[in-house]
Amino acid sequence: MKKSFSLAILILLSSCREYKALMAEQSKFNSEKKLTFNDDSKEAFNVNINGINHNLFFDTGAGVTLINNAKFDLNDKKIIRQKKIYGFDKKTLSTSTTYSVDSLKTSLFTTKNKYLYVSKIENIRNCSQDKYDGILGNFFSEIENQIELNYEIGYIKIVENEIDKSGYSVLDATFNPISGKFSVKIEVNGISDYFLFDTGNKMAILINNGVYKVLPEKVATISSQNLAVNNTVMIVKIDVYQSVFAMSDDLVFNQYVGIDNTSERSILNQQFIKKFNWIIDRKNKKVYCKAININKLNSVYKIPSRKELSGEKNEKLVVTFCIENVSKYNIGDEIVSINNQKVTAANICEMQILLNKTEDWATLQLETIPAKS
Structure with a gap:
């Protein structure tokens, strides 16, 4: 190697x-x-x-x-x-x-x-x-050769011979020689930045708050609670904005993005990446992309029907995800009972599954204890 x-x-x-x-x-x-x-x-x-x-x-x-x-x-x-x-x-x-x-x-x-x-x-x-x-x-x-990442069919392939790039847009890219991570240059709202290509990001596309200081009107705030391996809790709040992406002169579309106080770099997400077929060229520091369905590129933020999620924290069932000003709950609120059935150590998993399968918690009778501020 x-x-x-x-x-x-x-x-x-x-x-x-x-x-x-x-x-x-x-x-x-x-x-x-x-x-x-x-x-x-x-x-x-x-x-x-x-x-x-x-x-x-x-x-x-x-x-x-x-x-x-x-x-x-x-x-x-x-x-x-x-x-x-x-x-x-x-x-x-x-x-x-x-x-x-x-x-x-x-x-x-x-x-x-x-x-x-x-x-x-x-x-x-x-x-x-x-x-x-x-x-x-x-x-x-x-891998020294070009790599084809095809989401239309669903595979990765090493390309030894020159591949037909008809219909592809070319993006400048930076590559980390040790980790293999790479970032692609994309113009958002008229300003260009390098976005980490991150198939592991299943949240919103994040933008660097040091680069994108002037933003359009905020459309939502999403709060989530994450549990680290040492059982410490991280609460993340992401403000959502509608923006305009330009991958090339001919590939311009609407896309919502997120930003928080810790957004020190721009990061693509899995949902966005899967809308394209990609050719990765480390040698020439270029990445090529081709929309699988150009008619499905526009991504306008809509308030989801599911406004909350729950999870366990210190043997208690708590709210771990919510949309501010839409949900009546806050991150960390403890769910004490559901439909008059008390949450216990014996049934906490059953109760969590019930909550997370229910799109509208208003259909349930919930007793809660507000989180300490």
């Missing part, structure tokens, strides 16, 4: 064992094969790790591959580093293991001694049924 010379800076950033493990990776790519998405959602790939199949979410915004609760036994000799972190509740234990697997295989490539992360969270109830076994991080930095 070819390594960028700039990889040497990792010596300053990581342990000698991590650096050696990363350099021990050996990848072989097959340009005659396609890596096909698992299903019509076009979000994940089948990845064989140490002989066991894993359903991994494809995340171009992630520089590393991560698996949750490994399906194989960890070999002490292959562990590079391990951290254990207790949450503020003194019960939740998160274990993060830097590990070198013997093999990671897809139809497109095989990597021996693959450096990745294994996470495990213990002593915590998981009410959601996550269909993914982890994240397949960006592997584009290892």
Whole structure:
């Protein structure tokens, strides 16, 4: 596997064992094969790790591959580093293991001694049924040829010969030689910025608040609560604005975007990316895009019918998502009972599933305790 010379800076950033493990990776790519998405959602790939199949979410915004609760036994000799972190509740234990697997295989490539992360969270109830076994991080930095990312059919392919780019718009791009992450230059409301190409972003497209200081009228504010691996809670508020995107002189359309006080860079989201077929050219620092259906590019923000979501926090059922000035609830409000049935440790998952399957909470009789300000 070819390594960028700039990889040497990792010596300053990581342990000698991590650096050696990363350099021990050996990848072989097959340009005659396609890596096909698992299903019509076009979000994940089948990845064989140490002989066991894993359903991994494809995340171009992630520089590393991560698996949750490994399906194989960890070999002490292959562990590079391990951290254990207790949450503020003194019960939740998160274990993060830097590990070198013997093999990671897809139809497109095989990597021996693959450096990745294994996470495990213990002593915590998981009410959601996550269909993914982890994240397949960006592997584009290892491919010298052009890469075709086709969302119309649903595959990734290495292009050895020149590909027909008729109907494609060309975008300037920047590439990180280590992580494989890349950003494309897009004009929004007459101002250009580089947007991180992030298939892992399932929220709104975010814009850099340092670049886009003058914005049109706000159309909504969305609040969400995220739980970090150490059981700390992050509350994010995103203001939504309607904007005009220009990918080229002939490709101009309406698109809503989000911004918050921490938006220090611009980031595309999965929904936007899946509207195009892409050709990624690292060598010439260009990315080409072609709309799958030009009539479906305009994206005008509409208040969704679902205005709230719930989740567990410290063994309590709380509001974790809401649209301000539309929902009657706030982030962190505790749901004490539903339809006169008290929420308990024994039924909290059942109650969470009921809430999150109900589009309109007004159809339910909810008793709540307001969140502390």
